Amino acid sequence: MSRKTTNGTDGVEIGLYSIGKVHDRGVTDVQTSAQSDPAREVVDICRRLIQFDTSNYGDDPRSQERDAAEYVAGLMSDVGLDPELVESAPGRTSVFARVDGEDSNESALLLHGHLDVVPANADDWTHPPFAAEVHEDNGVPMVWGRGAIDMKDMDAMILSVVRDRVRSRRRPRRPLVISFLADEEAGGLFGSHWLVEHRPDLFEGVGVAIGEVGGFSFTVDDHLRLYLIEAAEKGISWMQLTADGRAGHGSMVNHENAVTRLAEAVARIGSHEFPVTMTATVEHFLVEVRSALGLPDDTPAEAVVARLGPIAPMIGATLRHSAAPTMLEAGYKTNVIPGSATAVIDGRFLPGRRDEFLATIDGLLGPDITRSTLVDDIALEVPFEGPVVDAMVRSLLEHDPQARAVPYTLSGGTDAKAFATLGIPGYGFAPLRLPPALAFADLFHGVDERVPVDALEFGARVLDRFLDLA
Ligand SMILES: [Zn+2]
Structure with missing residues (x-):
């Protein structure tokens, strides 16, 4: 039940300690606090997350997020955070942790990802959907697997960025609530909706939320990439x-x-x-x-x-x-x-x-x-203006000078609907700089879901900068 926040003061020892532990878990890169790189672990964490088959079959015993949730909690406790595992039903596990901000008077920023994925029929796929292999697609190395863009990519970005910041003692500007949720793909009855109803304390002090589906690029030409930020949902x-x-x-x-x-x-x-x-x-x-x-x-x-x-x-x-x-x-x-x-x-x-x-x-x-x-x-719509939007726009521009951020409406639904019932406005911002030819929209719940390796690294760096500014 603890919801203790870390003050990050024991960074170095915990950082070094984490190397061994993380290595055991399959994350192979080694980092010391002297070499901050928010993108360093993102690919390995994304691949490891995809290897947990968290297929959501609705209200069926095969639907399980617990193993993935324990892995995520381990990544957070390794760097000295104090994650809490929350179960709405056996195996339907979500993870929460809090991170102190520079400005403790600011409301908290909720970063949310979901751990479940839609099922995949392996026979249809070019590469096995839960192996998370890296293969080139039109010359671009990509991680292939169910969840690569929906949304273990963003889960991995959050984890890579937050671990790096805690280890290198770089606090985000405002406090964070980071969460990895069960059951988004079946409507969040065992995830977001259950949590806002039974554990509203987890969201105490949250002023705004960031989650899927937005922040991806659409290439107009060599000089212009639109980045679509979700500001509304049907x-x-x-x-x-x-x-x-x-x-x-x-x-x-x-x-x-x-x-x-x-x-x-x-x-x-x-x-x-x-x-x-x-x-x-x-x-x-x-x-x-x-x-x-x-x-x-x-x-x-x-x-x-x-x-x-x-x-x-x-x-x-x-x-x-x-x-x-x-x-x-x-x-x-x-x-x-x-x-x-x-x-x-x-x-x-x-x-x-x-x-x-x-x-x-x-x-x-x-x-x-x-x-x-x-x-x-419910449908959602939030204004595309204000400091959080400015922070998204600036962090994109600093990493892609050809970027132009535009608000868009998502035709589907996300966990943001549940958080809106607590009065928390949300945006979809999982930044990905994509190759022009990639049929991104078809990848959601599609066969051969995949994400470019360099898009994951780009996303982690943009998200990291966003946390300085937001
Ligand atoms: Zn999703």
Whole structure:
């Protein structure tokens, strides 16, 4: 239960002691406090983290983060931090630690990563998904494996940076709460949502949070790289539709067929074109990107997005609500008309527009269809301004003079939604300078997930600088 913070005063001995311990754990580089390098361990830690198979199968005993959590806690205690392991259920383990800042009057910065990953089917992969091998891709050395960008990359950056700072006695400007969470990929019921409900004390004093999915680059040309920082997230509305009708023999004419009613409603929803709708973050994004690409100010949103190549699908989904039918269930015999039929819809709504979204859905349902909620989670939007944003922009620019930071909306959801319920605003900032041709958006939950070695090192250095400034 302890939540003791370290004062970093026993740095040298602990630093030297840590060498042996860390070596045992597979991190091969040796560092002394005289040679500060926040990127030194990032690749080794990322690879070791990927080797823990933390596949999340939802509420299933195979879903386990404990081994990875114990490894992470070991990396922190080795340098003198006092991590706490928190379990919401057996094996569903998160890790927390606090780090003192230069300015103890400042609110704390929460750095959060998740330890779980989505499952991977090894047969589909070029290199085994949990081996974390390093191979070249178009001449660029990359770490291959599930979690390489979602998000053991950022976990490793946080650990490499924080270990280096503690050992070299370089305090961050403001206090840190660093956390590595269970169960993000299944909605955080055993992770972030459980923690904010049962252990709000872990977040005491936190004023702002940094996590996934942002800070990655999109190359415009040799002189300009956009770095997309997440400042908003769409909300989640997963719903079940139920059609009721009159059961009967399949040979009879039946105008109250539940399957027909459901199919019509699903078709109306699935083919509905939600209109392009501006939110503050999308507006800001479009202004920046039009300017960066030299497009006229009146270039329509979809035409701007179409210019974004590999990330166009990811950004396109943030221009409007969406509602995708994903599951259907009805019937048990060819010649029996069932009395009811159900469908599941994956709905995503824009910040501030949940009621409008649901009203549209209800208008599309038609008679004899009822809607029930499976999952409902908030949308987020924070201003892209202020000292924390300035710190992100500056730390990027110092490490990439061609950088231009732009805010964007994430079409999915992250643990930031849970922290927002405690009033903690959050940004997605896991900095990666990526090769122009890498189809980054496809790597999330995709086959052959991989991260460039030098992008990991870049990210650690940017994050380290950010902690000086934020
Ligand atoms: Zn993730």
